[in-house]
Amino acid sequence: MELVTITDDNFEEEVLKSDIPVIIDFWAVWCGPCRLIAPIMEELAKEYEGRVKVGKLDVDSNQQTSIKYGVRSIPTLLIFKDGKVVDTIIGAVPKQQIVEKLNAVL
Numbered sequence: 001m002e003l004v005t006i007t008d009d010n011f012e013e014e015v016l017k018s019d020i021p022v023i024i025d026f027w028a029v030w031c032g033p034c035r036l037i038a039p040i041m042e043e044l045a046k047e048y049e050g051r052v053k054v055g056k057l058d059v060d061s062n063q064q065t066s067i068k069y070g071v072r073s074i075p076t077l078l079i080f081k082d083g084k085v086v087d088t089i090i091g092a093v094p095k096q097q098i099v100e101k102l103n104a105v106l
Contacts, residue, residue, distance in 0.1 A: 003045050006055040008064040014055060016083040021105045022053040023098070026069075026076040028060050033092035034075045040095045044102070052102055081105050 006014055006024055015022045025041050027034035038056075045054035059066045059074055069078060069085065077089040079101060087101050 003041060004053055004055040006057040006062070006065070008062045011057075011062075011065050014053070015080050018053055018080070018083075020051060020053055021086075021102070022055060022080045023102060024055045024057050024078050024080070026057050026059050026066060026071045026074050026078065028058060028074055031074050036092040037075045037077075040098065043095070044098065048102065051106060079105055 004014055015024065023041075023044070025034070025037060027038070041054055041056065044052070048054065057065060059071060071078075073090060075090075075092060077098065078085050079087040079089075086105055089098060089101060
C-alpha cells in the first residue's frame with residue numbers, strides 16, 4: 001500500500017472517518033530528520049497494509065491541521081484511532097519504537 005497524502009481538505013475523510021488506525025508523519029521538504037523517517041514510513045505502509053493507514057502531511061501547505069493538533073516540531077508522528085489522537089512520537093526515532101506504538105493500538 002502506498003503512503004496516503006493527507007491535506008487539510010481530506011483530513012476528515014482520510015483520518016477522522018477511517019475505520020482503521022492512522023499514523024501521520026507531519027513533515028516538510030526542508031526538514032533533515034524528516035528524510036530519515038520517510039523510508040521507515042514507506043516500510044510501515046507495506047507491513048501494516050489493511051491494518052493501519054500510513055499518511056504524510058506537509059506542514060507548510062497544510063498549516064490548519066498542524067496548528068489544530070499543536071504540531072510545533074517536525075517530524076511529529078500522530079497515531080489516530082476512532083478519530084482521536086492516541087499517541088504522539090516527536091523526532092526521528094528508530095523504527096522499532098514506532099512499531100511498538102502501532103502494535104499497542106491494534
